Amino acid sequence: METPALAAKNIVKYFSDPVTVKVLNDVSFSVNRGEFVSVIGKSGCGKSTLLYILSTMDTEYQGELYIDGENMKLKDHSQLADVRNEKIGFVFQFHYLLNEFSVLKNVMLPALKLARLSHEEIEFKAMEKLKLLGIENEARKKANQLSGGQKQRVAIARALINDPLIIMGDEPTGNLDKKNSDIVFDIFKQLASEMKQTLLIVTHDQEFANKTDRIIEMEDGAIIRQ
Amino acid sequence: MKFALIFDIARSLMLARFRQTLIAAIGVTFSITMFIALLGFMNGLNSLLDGLILNRTPHIRLYNEIKPNEKQPLLLSEEFRNSYPFIHSIKPSGGRIEIHNALAIMAELKKDNRILGVSPKIVSQVFFNSGSVDITGVINGVDIDQETRLYAFNDYVIDGKSSDLKLVPNSIILGKAAAQTMMLNIGDLVQVTTPTGERMQLKIVAFFQSGLQELDKTQSYASISTTQKLMGKSNNYISEIQIKLHDMNKAPALAKQFAEIFNVQATDIQTANSQFETGSSVRSIISYAVGITLLIVAGFGIYNILNMMIYEKLDTIAILKATGFSGKDVNRIFITIALTIGIFGAVFGLLLGYLSSYGIDQIPFETEALPTIKTYPVAYNISFYVIGGVFALVTTYLAGFFPARKAGRVDPVVIIRGK
Numbered sequence: 001m002e003t004p005a006l007a008a009k010n011i012v013k014y015f016s017d018p019v020t021v022k023v024l025n026d027v028s029f030s031v032n033r034g035e036f037v038s039v040i041g042k043s044g045c046g047k048s049t050l051l052y053i054l055s056t057m058d059t060e061y062q063g064e065l066y067i068d069g070e071n072m073k074l075k076d077h078s079q080l081a082d083v084r085n086e087k088i089g090f091v092f093q094f095h096y097l098l099n100e101f102s103v104l105k106n107v108m109l110p111a112l113k114l115a116r117l118s119h120e121e122i123e124f125k126a127m128e129k130l131k132l133l134g135i136e137n138e139a140r141k142k143a144n145q146l147s148g149g150q151k152q153r154v155a156i157a158r159a160l161i162n163d164p165l166i167i168m169g170d171e172p173t174g175n176l177d178k179k180n181s182d183i184v185f186d187i188f189k190q191l192a193s194e195m196k197q198t199l200l201i202v203t204h205d206q207e208f209a210n211k212t213d214r215i216i217e218m219e220d221g222a223i224i225r226q
Numbered sequence: 227m228k229f230a231l232i233f234d235i236a237r238s239l240m241l242a243r244f245r246q247t248l249i250a251a252i253g254v255t256f257s258i259t260m261f262i263a264l265l266g267f268m269n270g271l272n273s274l275l276d277g278l279i280l281n282r283t284p285h286i287r288l289y290n291e292i293k294p295n296e297k298q299p300l301l302l303s304e305e306f307r308n309s310y311p312f313i314h315s316i317k318p319s320g321g322r323i324e325i326h327n328a329l330a331i332m333a334e335l336k337k338d339n340r341i342l343g344v345s346p347k348i349v350s351q352v353f354f355n356s357g358s359v360d361i362t363g364v365i366n367g368v369d370i371d372q373e374t375r376l377y378a379f380n381d382y383v384i385d386g387k388s389s390d391l392k393l394v395p396n397s398i399i400l401g402k403a404a405a406q407t408m409m410l411n412i413g414d415l416v417q418v419t420t421p422t423g424e425r426m427q428l429k430i431v432a433f434f435q436s437g438l439q440e441l442d443k444t445q446s447y448a449s450i451s452t453t454q455k456l457m458g459k460s461n462n463y464i465s466e467i468q469i470k471l472h473d474m475n476k477a478p479a480l481a482k483q484f485a486e487i488f489n490v491q492a493t494d495i496q497t498a499n500s501q502f503e504t505g506s507s508v509r510s511i512i513s514y515a516v517g518i519t520l521l522i523v524a525g526f527g528i529y530n531i532l533n534m535m536i537y538e539k540l541d542t543i544a545i546l547k548a549t550g551f552s553g554k555d556v557n558r559i560f561i562t563i564a565l566t567i568g569i570f571g572a573v574f575g576l577l578l579g580y581l582s583s584y585g586i587d588q589i590p591f592e593t594e595a596l597p598t599i600k601t602y603p604v605a606y607n608i609s610f611y612v613i614g615g616v617f618a619l620v621t622t623y624l625a626g627f628f629p630a631r632k633a634g635r636v637d638p639v640v641i642i643r644g645k
Contacts (some may be wrong), residue, residue, distance in 0.1 A: 052639045058550060078552040083548020092642055100238040110549040112231045147453040157551070170642075 003069040004030040005166045005198045006054060011063035013049060013221075023049050024061070025221040031200055036192035038209040039202045041218035042089065047202045050218070051170050054200070055088060056080045068165055085114050089159025093171040095151040097143035097158075104130070104139040107157045114162055122161075129157040133187060149180030156187060160197075167191070169201040173208060185211065232555065236562040239542070243535055247563075250531045251571040253524040254622065258575020258614050259582060261517030265610045266583040268513035270603035272506045278437060282377050284345075284468035285477040285497055288325065288484060291491045295319045303482040308545035316435020328464035331488050340471060340480065345372035347466040348453045352446075355417040363404060363444045365418065367453025376470045379434075386412045386432030391449050397427040398452075402435040418456065426456050437593075518617065525621040528567055532560060532629035536636075543633055544641035557634035565619065572618035576611050 007030035015021045023046045031037050041047045054056040054065065056072055059080070065072040067087060072080065075147065084090075097106050107126040117125065130136040133153040138146055146154065152172065159167050169188075173181035185208060191197040192213070201212070209215050217225040240247045286615055294316045300306060325331065328346065335344045348367030353360040370391045373379040380388055384402060391397050398416065410416055415427045428448065448456070456465050469484075471477060477494035485492035496503070536543070543556055587604040 038507060048643065052643070057547070057639045078554060081547065081552035081555075083355050083550075084548065092548075094642075096548075096642070098238075098542050098545065100242040109235075109546075112228075113550050113555070115228055175322075215564050220538070 002033060004066075005033050005035075005068065006031045006200065007066040008054060009064040009066070010048070011053060011054060011061055011065065013046075013058075013061040023221050025217075025219075027063075027223055029216060029223060029226055031198060033165075033198055034192070034196040036188065036199045037214040037216060038200070038212040038214070039200065039216045039218060040204060040206065040209045043204065045218045046147075046221040047218050048170055051168060051200070051202045055090065055168055056083055075198060077206075085110055086125055086162055087165040089162070089164035089167040090167040091152070091155050091159050091167065091172040093174040095143075095155045097146075097154055099142060099144045101143065102139070103135070103143055103146065103154050106143055106154060107161055110158060111161045126157070126161060129160050130146055130154075132160075133157050149183060151178055152176060152180070152184055153187070156184070160191075169199070169203075171203055172201060173203070173205065180223040181205075181208070182201070232558050232562055236559045238565065239535065239539060239559070240563055240566065242619045243531075243538075246531050246535070247567060250524075250528045251574075253527040254568060254571025254618055255575040255578060257517070257520035257524040258501065258572055258618050259578040260520050261614045261617075262576060262579025262610055263582040263586065264513045264517055265510075265614075266579075266604045266606060267586055267602065269511055269605035269607060269610075272509055273605060274348075274599065274603040276506055279499060280474075280495065282436070283499060284377075284482065285471045285474055285495045286469040286481045287493045287498075288331070288467040288469070288488065288490045289465065289493075290323050290325055292318045292323060323465050324459070324463045325465065325467060325488075325490055325493065328467060329462055330466075331490075332467055335467070335469060335484075340476060342470045342472050343372055344378045344470075345369050345376060345468045346450055346464045347468055348450060348457070348463065348466055350453065350457055351421050352456075353419045354404065354408060354446075355419060356410075360419070361404065363446055365398070365453060365456070366445065367450045368447055369450055370447070373447075376468075382434045382436050383432050386430075388432050388434075390431035391447065394431055396426065396428050396431055396452055396455075397431045397448065398432055399432045399434055399447040401445050402433045403439060403442035404444065404446065405430070405433055407443070420457055422458070424456060424458055428456075517614070518537070521617055521618070521621050524571070525625040528622055528625035529629060530562060530563055531630075532626055534644075535563070536560070536629055536633045540636060540641050543636045544638035547636065547638040548642065550566050553634035556636070557630045560630035560633045561623070561626050562598045564622050564630065568619050568622025568626075571622070572615050575618065576615055579611070580606075 009028050011024055011027040012022065013024035015023050027050060035217060039047045039050070049058070053061050056065070056067070067083060072083070075083065097103075098109070101109070104123065104126055107129060108122050111122040111125065112119070127136060127139060130139055135150055135153050135157070138150060138154075143151065143154065152175075158173075173184050176184060188199055188201065189211070192199055203209055214226070216223055230495065248464055250480045271628070298313055300311050300313060327522075330354050332344050332346060335341055346369055350365050352363050354363050370379070372389055374388060386399070388399060391399060398418070400410065400416065405411070409414065410430055412428050412430050412432065416430060417425065418428055434447070436445075451461065452465070454461055457463070472481065474495060481492040481494035484490070546556060547553070559616060581605045583606060586602050589602050591602040593599065
């Protein structure tokens with residue numbers, strides 16, 4: 001059997017400020033390649049906390065995390081940065097584009113960091129991704145000249161630039177109106193079905209979740225249904 | 227990790243806060259400018275003041291000192307061989323102030339390749355007779371060619387030609403102040419009386435002005451032979467041999483050596499003029515201290531601006547880290563910003579420092595004391611520029627180090643969750 005894109009084993013996480021609280025209790029699941037998975041649950045159920053652990057940014061947890069079959073516990077901070085760069089694409093609730101740069105440059109940055117292709121190839125690839133998301137005409141604008149929906153699409157293009165193993169989203173439609181949410185969802189759906197892109201999206205939008213391949217439902221730091 | 231990308235990001239961050247970055251760079255520029263100008267001016271002034279005394283002073287003087295004989299007759303007596311005598315009221319003996327065999331010593335010294343030049347000198351007290359008044363003074367018998375070559379004598383001659391001293395028999399160069407007191411002009415005769423009562427009429431060929439009023443009132447110069455004639459001595463009478471070395475720092479050691487070899491008294495310039503060296507080094511220390519203080523203040527400016535930039539750019543740092551930039555990369559970005567500010571500041575500072583030194587050099591500065599100086603003295607020493615440049619880079623690096631480390635440690639989860 002193929003190694004799962006991502007596998008979490010018995011993940012436990014405590015918050016110790018101001019009192020020690022167990023926020024994640026023995027969470028285990030795996031995501032296979034090409035799956036479109038959504039994680040839902042009420043506010044405070046620990047779904048975002050889980051996502052940040054899965055994204056390798058939060059390293060203070062117990063249990064084990066495998067991405068592409070590799071144990072993340074064995075890597076130091078700069079190796080984890082390389083993993084995020086190469087294998088994970090992020091889409092946050094807030095777009096987090098860098099206003100100092102053009103839209104195109106924002107998309108290119110992770111690939112420039114990876115430095116696997118030449119500058120021209122990266123630029124070409126970034127334009128391809130922007131075309132895929134229908135915003136190629138905005139490429140030369142500064143990031144802060146775009147509308148909210150457009151910004152979120154740029155953020156998705158940025159997540160896609162290194163052809164990541166998995167795309168993680170933390171409420172990617174949370175800040176968008178109905179129309180733009182639908183556009184973003186359609187993009188995710190298209191990525192999953194046409195390009196076999198693995199997606200793991202945290203949301204509290206039941207309607208959004210219902211349209212994904214698989215729903216993981218959390219409550220009080222534990223998975224109650226998957 | 228390619229440096230080009232780090233630099234590109236650093237540049238974008240700087241351009242985004244262009245005005246702040248510029249102010250930080252101007253801070254560095256200003257302090258480097260002041261550092262260079264201050265040090266150049268201070269050192270120019272130092273060498274001028276040192277030159278005032280040191281250029282005119284021989285590095286080693288050989289002379290005979292009038293002092294009591296160390297071997298008193300009593301000590302030679304067999305009878306008191308084993309006693310410890312106390313002798314009262316000893317008087318100096320001999321009274322021979324000329325150097326024994328001076329011409330041979332000078333010939334020997336001229337062969338020494340550590341020595342730049344040797345010049346003889348005779349010093350005698352005299353009275354200048356002006357009407358019914360006698361004015362006390364000192365006559366220096368010198369070899370005027372050597373004096374000009376070794377001690378820049380011509381710099382202080384303000385009227386007439388010093389070389390006439392050896393062309394015109396029985397001639398003298400008077401201090402300007404003494405000449406004014408006696409109402410004498412070039413070409414006039416002045417009557418000179420020695421302590422032993424010899425009298426002579428000397429012709430004035432030039433005036434000198436040293437800048438030290440006391441010297442100008444009392445000192446005068448004549449040729450060696452004129453002085454010997456005036457004093458009624460033979461032509462091997464020389465009371466002092468002055469030596470100028472290639473390297474002034476060897477003076478104390480050589481003075482000791484010559485004193486032993488030639489059996490004379492020897493004084494080196496360091497012992498005779500120690501106060502000047504102390505003055506110079508204290509002035510240098512003060513100017514370095516001021517310059518470095520300015521740079522440190524500029525460093526704090528850079529520190530502040532980088533710290534503010536990091537607070538403003540927390541989102542940017544967080545997302546860079548989330549998309550795969552490591553803490554080290556982020557650290558390098560901010561160090562690059564600090565060093566860029568430092569390099570630009572230093573380059574312009576060194577340039578402006580040179581220009582302001584040049585500007586100071588053009589300001590007229592005329593003083594009675596220094597007839598050859600027309601503008602403010604400035605030293606253009608390459609080492610000031612090197613020290614300034616290096617120190618600017620070190621300060622900006624240190625100013626960037628802590629903010630950059632802080633930026634490198636920003637936890638992206640905290641920032642992203644906070645939204």
